[in-house]
Amino acid sequence: MNICGYYPESINEGEGLRAALFISGCRHHCKGCFSPATWNFHYGEPFTPEREQEIIRDIAGNPLLSGVSILGGDPFFSAAEVSAFLDRLREAAGAISAWIYSGYTFEELTRDAKSPEYGLLSRCQVLVDGRYVDELRDPSLLYRGSSNQRLIDIPASLAQHGIVEWRPTFSF
């Protein structure tokens, strides 16, 4: 697996200050995609165990972080590896919150409870879902690009077998 970006602190990819990790590779090929370069699974740098440890240490040692956000590409094309990363992260840093971005919808990701995609989804707290639709682009939306995309509270949605939208803790 390759990663194509890591920001130790960001306010743009989820609530609070979050570490943002971008996983290379995407097969959705949305029209108007913000960075088609990331479609390539070999783009960026290899996610070596050393790099992974560095990032885990970084996140575990930052008292200001509210969690981690995983983006892409689309991390669900590398679901098993990303799940393993989250497990190792939590071993080192405790119960850290994870946001995850995908071109798949919640419904698509939950079709098969035994799939690696479902496994990854169930490890995260918030899903920003759906393909990017250029015609529905709206820069005023919180943490997402087009209005078809949703912010989904994963644990609540899985428990209720239906979509529960995520709500901000604070709103200005």
Add this chain to the structure above:
Amino acid sequence: MAMMNPVYTSRQDMLDEVITLGEEIVASSNLEVLRENANLNGESFSGKMSKFGSEYAKWYANHFVMPKPLVQAIQDNIVYVHDLDQYAIGTTNCIFIPFDKLLREGFNTGNGSVRPPNSIMTAMALVAIIFQSQQNAQYGGVSANKLDHDLAPYVTKSFVKYFRKGLDYFEEGDSAADYGLITMARSDLQVQYPRAFKYAVKETESETLQAAESLIHNLNTMSSRAGGQIPFTSINYGTCTSIEGQLVISSLLAATMRGLGSGETPIFPIQIFKCKQGVNQQPGEPNYELFLKAAECSAKRLYPNFANLDAPLNLMYYDPANPDTEFATMGCRTRVLSDRFGRNHLSGKGNLSFNTLNLVKLGLEHGIALGLRQTADEQGFYRELEHYMDIALDGLLHRFRIQSSQKAKASDFMMREGVWEGGEHLNPEDTVGELLKHGSLSIGFIGLAECMKAMYGKHHGEDTDVYRKAYNLIAFMRDYCDRQSERHNLNITLFATPAEGLSGKFTKRDRADYGEIPGVVDREYYTNSFHIPVYYHISAAKKIELEAPFHGLCNAGAISYIELNGNARSNPAAFLRIIQYALSQQVSYFSINHPIDRCSGCGYEGIIGASCPSCNASEQDVHIRRLRRVTGYLTGDFQTRFNAAKQAEVRDRLKHST
């Protein structure tokens, strides 16, 4: 007859200097001179007029007034005298205004006398007038250290008026009867006269909001100083827990969020929210909601900044019964809380003047950066540091003697009205020295980071050993100030210099002398005070942790910033967490910088790249106003009003998020 300062020799050279000064101002040919101060429009007529005055005043001070070693140290590029144009005439720097007293007793601006106000609308209007009148008597900032407490009584006055009117109007009671002390907290009156009470609350709320709006408009539009400068106003608030005080705070915040005429971000007044555990820091505390609102406002408008009343150096003077003992600050960071003569409160005094040391040059002379030695010559460094602190201090003391010998009538409003505490007891011909001693004389410093690079090859964010050395260096300077305070029996304090006009001046000269030295003199500016360089990769938490201990040392004031990239207004959780983390680390004064761009085509505010995300207009076609903070004050558009060094610093700022 004034004596010519022998540092200069030829009279012909002096004449040439004067002539060049005039020519440059007339032709607007020297942009650095014109933009030295980001808030002065140096290309306007009044700006030029004022430049003539100030440039000549500097020239005169240099040649005829200042002690020779000080002039030499300036020439050597090690010491900088701030507001040199004011040196010879003995003006003082800044002040915290006792608005409570001036409003309670009424005052005279010199052009007419003013009665105590009977409503919050009038009270806020008078606040603007007082700021403006005081600004003319000094050169630095004017500040309200507890505006919520100062204005609450006038909210009550408005409320009483409306309540009595309501009693008549709704025929609920006798408007002339004695109801005891009528306040917005009187729930018994609310039960007994529900309609009149409700009406009075509504009217009072709307009047207070209007008053706050007009105050903010006034403070952004009136010019008091020559050059079309707006008074450098700061207002502190956040701790008054009466309903009336809370209304003042929420109205100021609401008005600031609404913005000016077309919704743009107000530049003035700088606003500072005073944070105190037990008052406004946790859910359930009386002013917690206002703290949240302050964070919201700051995320939208860059203000308010946050003052930490719980930091040990501030807490030691805090008396919950006296809001005048709450730490507050001038927007640029000045701190004048303690006084060896017992006035350990804020209003009625201020800073008198400050001189700043260029630590980088001392570092270059004694460090390894020039390749002249293997290890830093620390002994030589400290010997010279002390030598130049002596010179800077002598300069402050010399200037203090000039300031002290001024007559009360020279700072008429300030003394006659007792804006400076006790001034009201002086006769116009009396000198002001006995009163000024309550103010502070400060030694500042700039470029700790580059100094460490020059000395040891690394700055204090890069290496723990160097960090310890950096801390010890600033502790040494503080210790020096404390010792000299005893010796001279004056308030001599250590200042983390904001250095607006200065940021590039030292650097330019050093570069001419030493060439470009990587990590030391390779940018257009030196790093502010003890800050970790803006271009250095470091987490927000780490930056806060490293800078916090320096706040305890800089008793004349310091500020720490975190740079955020991204739309801060859409992520309140991050914003709040960072603020409260900084407070928990004992940072005394804190703020978060984040970009605010405004599209003049559609009015969209947020982050704008080459084209507006809302209306798609390109930067080529519409003006994008880019608001940035410089040395604590905002400047309308950093590309047209900043000097070159500050523009470079803004470009280099590394965001704690991308």
